[in-house]
Amino acid sequence: MMSLPGRPRSTFMDYFSYKNGSLYTEGVSLSALAGRHGTPAYVYSRAAIESRWRAYAQAFSGRDALVCYSVKANGNLAVLNLLAGLGSGFDIVSGGELERVLAAGGEPDKVVFSGVGKRVDEIGRALEVGIKCFNVESEPELLRLNEIAGRMPVTAPVSIRVNPDIDPDTHPYIATGLRENKFGVDYEQALGIYQLADSLDNIEVTGIDCHIGSQITSVEPFIDAVNKLLALLGDLEKTGITIRHIDIGGGLGISYADGTAPDIAGFARAVSGLVPERYGIILEPGRSIVGDAGLLLTRVEYLKANMEKHFAVVDASMNDLLRPSLYRAWHDIIPVAERSDGTETEYDIVGPVCETGDFLGLQRRLSLCPDDLLAVLSAGAYGFSMSSNYNSRPRSVELLVDGEDAHVIRERETVEQLMAGERIPGD
Numbered sequence: 001m002m003s004l005p006g007r008p009r010s011t012f013m014d015y016f017s018y019k020n021g022s023l024y025t026e027g028v029s030l031s032a033l034a035g036r037h038g039t040p041a042y043v044y045s046r047a048a049i050e051s052r053w054r055a056y057a058q059a060f061s062g063r064d065a066l067v068c069y070s071v072k073a074n075g076n077l078a079v080l081n082l083l084a085g086l087g088s089g090f091d092i093v094s095g096g097e098l099e100r101v102l103a104a105g106g107e108p109d110k111v112v113f114s115g116v117g118k119r120v121d122e123i124g125r126a127l128e129v130g131i132k133c134f135n136v137e138s139e140p141e142l143l144r145l146n147e148i149a150g151r152m153p154v155t156a157p158v159s160i161r162v163n164p165d166i167d168p169d170t171h172p173y174i175a176t177g178l179r180e181n182k183f184g185v186d187y188e189q190a191l192g193i194y195q196l197a198d199s200l201d202n203i204e205v206t207g208i209d210c211h212i213g214s215q216i217t218s219v220e221p222f223i224d225a226v227n228k229l230l231a232l233l234g235d236l237e238k239t240g241i242t243i244r245h246i247d248i249g250g251g252l253g254i255s256y257a258d259g260t261a262p263d264i265a266g267f268a269r270a271v272s273g274l275v276p277e278r279y280g281i282i283l284e285p286g287r288s289i290v291g292d293a294g295l296l297l298t299r300v301e302y303l304k305a306n307m308e309k310h311f312a313v314v315d316a317s318m319n320d321l322l323r324p325s326l327y328r329a330w331h332d333i334i335p336v337a338e339r340s341d342g343t344e345t346e347y348d349i350v351g352p353v354c355e356t357g358d359f360l361g362l363q364r365r366l367s368l369c370p371d372d373l374l375a376v377l378s379a380g381a382y383g384f385s386m387s388s389n390y391n392s393r394p395r396s397v398e399l400l401v402d403g404e405d406a407h408v409i410r411e412r413e414t415v416e417q418l419m420a421g422e423r424i425p426g427d
């Protein structure tokens, strides 16, 4: 078994590796998978997902802690079912995600509901099934929640999502805890909103919440955020409001390039060290559980060159994996079959979609031939879940590898499915 070229990838290498010059996920050959299921294809390792979830659970063992996996990172029913089986809770941001969790066998009383735009029907459904907590992001949302709960009548468990005004040093589109962001309530206004919550008949204050951003690669911003929440908590308790849990959100980064991502154990030590034992801890990790556990398998359609550049046109595009186009995110791209002979050329790896921004990777040195298979690594989070049908491209198949077995966990979409809901007036 050979290690992957280039950079060290501690967790990745255990589940994705070359055998006799050919890339495998656990015990399954990716070229065999491409032959059977076509490309593009998302391929996830069950063992990799499980090991990352367990790393969180173990790191917080001995504490009253609940890991609420963030469904939006990868909401496939099989992934949710696997995590529910391990005892995971879930962080949702829509009614659709709630239905996914329930369909996958998740327990409603381990669900926390975040998001700035919760609709009346979404709130009603979450109250009906009895979720653990609403992470409330504004005063009007709090009043709406109280009113709906009053009609049912039930009591709604609530945390206020506080914006700690911390710069997590990540891409501006995924920084969420700065004063200018739309998320949460201002730190200075939180006390007043908590007092309002405490006065409402159908609201029960249970926790305090924050989520400062995503792909955060150092522990310091989390420490700063927790310290700010604890200071606020002290003020709350002086006014007689009791808090049972602290939800520190998600956001721990992974190592897409050679940079090192903070390890889960170190992160957990820092956080548990700060939070007094009498409080429960809720975590909402998404990317750090599934990101490294999946790759996007794609085939080279054409190699072309102009006066300036070489392009490898592959069959996956921004509609399959939006991160490079949206955030200029960097994903490692490696060949499925190692080529020892060929000379390397610098390619832009681009898709078929009619946008100049449609690329998976720029200036990559690879030795390629048409029909070669490539693996775009660390694509398990915000990959399929952000995919679209732009250019009328059916969404990719999703495969879950478990040892020697590969399961189709989502069939490749068909063009008929894309058009199914459309009507021509008069027909």
Ligand SMILES: *Cc1c(COP(=O)(O)O)cnc(C)c1O
Binding pocket: 070, 072, 073, 091, 093, 114, 115, 211, 213, 214, 215, 249, 250, 251, 252, 284, 285, 286, 287, 288, 381
């Ligand atoms: C997206 C999101 C998460 C998960 O973030 P990751 O970076 O994937 O860990 C957690 N909580 C909330 C409220 C989110 O919006």
